[in-house]
Amino acid sequence: xxxxxxxxxxxxxxxxxxxxxxxxxxxxxxxxxxxxxxxxxxxxxxxxxxxxxxxxxxxxxxxxxxxxxxxxxxxxxxxxxxxxxxxxxxxxxxxxxxxxxxxxxxxxxxxxxxxxxxxxxxxxxxxxxxxxxx
Amino acid sequence: xxxxxxxxxxxxxxxxxxxxxxxxxxxxxxxxxxxxxxxxxxxxxxxxxxxxxxxxxxxxxxxxxxxxxxxxxxxxxxxxxxxxxxxxxxxxxxxxxxxxxxxxxxxxxxxxxxxxxxxxxxxxxxxxxxxxxxxxxxxxxxxxxxxxxxxxxxx
Numbered sequence: 160x161x162x163x164x165x166x167x168x169x170x171x172x173x174x175x176x177x178x179x180x181x182x183x184x185x186x187x188x189x190x191x192x193x194x195x196x197x198x199x200x201x202x203x204x205x206x207x208x209x210x211x212x213x214x215x216x217x218x219x220x221x222x223x224x225x226x227x228x229x230x231x232x233x234x235x236x237x238x239x240x241x242x243x244x245x246x247x248x249x250x251x252x253x254x255x256x257x258x259x260x261x262x263x264x265x266x267x268x269x270x271x272x273x274x275x276x277x278x279x280x281x282x283x284x285x286x287x288x289x290x291x292x293x
Numbered sequence: 294x295x296x297x298x299x300x301x302x303x304x305x306x307x308x309x310x311x312x313x314x315x316x317x318x319x320x321x322x323x324x325x326x327x328x329x330x331x332x333x334x335x336x337x338x339x340x341x342x343x344x345x346x347x348x349x350x351x352x353x354x355x356x357x358x359x360x361x362x363x364x365x366x367x368x369x370x371x372x373x374x375x376x377x378x379x380x381x382x383x384x385x386x387x388x389x390x391x392x393x394x395x396x397x398x399x400x401x402x403x404x405x406x407x408x409x410x411x412x413x414x415x416x417x418x419x420x421x422x423x424x425x426x427x428x429x430x431x432x433x434x435x436x437x438x439x440x441x442x443x444x445x446x447x448x
Contacts, residue, residue, distance in 0.1 A: 164322035165357050169364015170371065171315030172327070172410075177372035179308025180300070184386045188448070191439035196297045197305035202413055204309025205316065209418030212317030223324035232326040234407060234416045236423040241430055243405025244412065247398050248431030252438025253447070254394020255386055257409045258402060259329035261395065262362050264384075266369030271384035275395035282399025283333035287345040290404075 182264035184255030328411025330402035
């Protein structure tokens, strides 16, 4: 049941990305160039719903419906987080593509995004190679 | 309004709320935190023997992350079929922008341990200061870069 939930959650995510036209790099680039502020609504809407679930879920439920415990993924304030974010932004600004939309766009037949997905895999490999055992 | 949102607001807002519902459903049913960039690292653990990719946090999560990614593809396919958006849209961004930008974004997202979903949605949704700073940082560099790309003949 847990696996089905992972799949269903991903499907909602992908449907939302497609509906919000975030899977179209042209729309993302027009946002980054101040021609259309729609992506602020996408991010704002997603953050508000997620905030409510993250905050009140663990208070209302002893544990996840089909899982052992509520996970945490604390982000750290260090050089890698900020420098990595700056580098990510450069790549996002060049391509108009970030990890989720690159994958989701394939489902809407945007096979051109296979280039971006392959390139992201390559970038992640080089990062892992350089980061070593850390 | 039209100056700020030339394509309207409804689909943006609805899309954002549905994205949030997806991340929330994942958390409430499984307890998992659903950022997307990690799948690009964890998937390498299937084929690479490098110690970095063999870390438990990647090996233990690689299966559900791939299922989650498959869900993204299915969800976008459902939108494509249901909404009847067979409008002949094709990605018009040149291949070199997708390749170079994708590589740099993949590297940076993994170095930062998060992207627009990991830091942007999950990190900000749990009010984490480092994620908020990461979001401000990548928004700034992306806005500058997107402008420079135009100057250098990109789209």
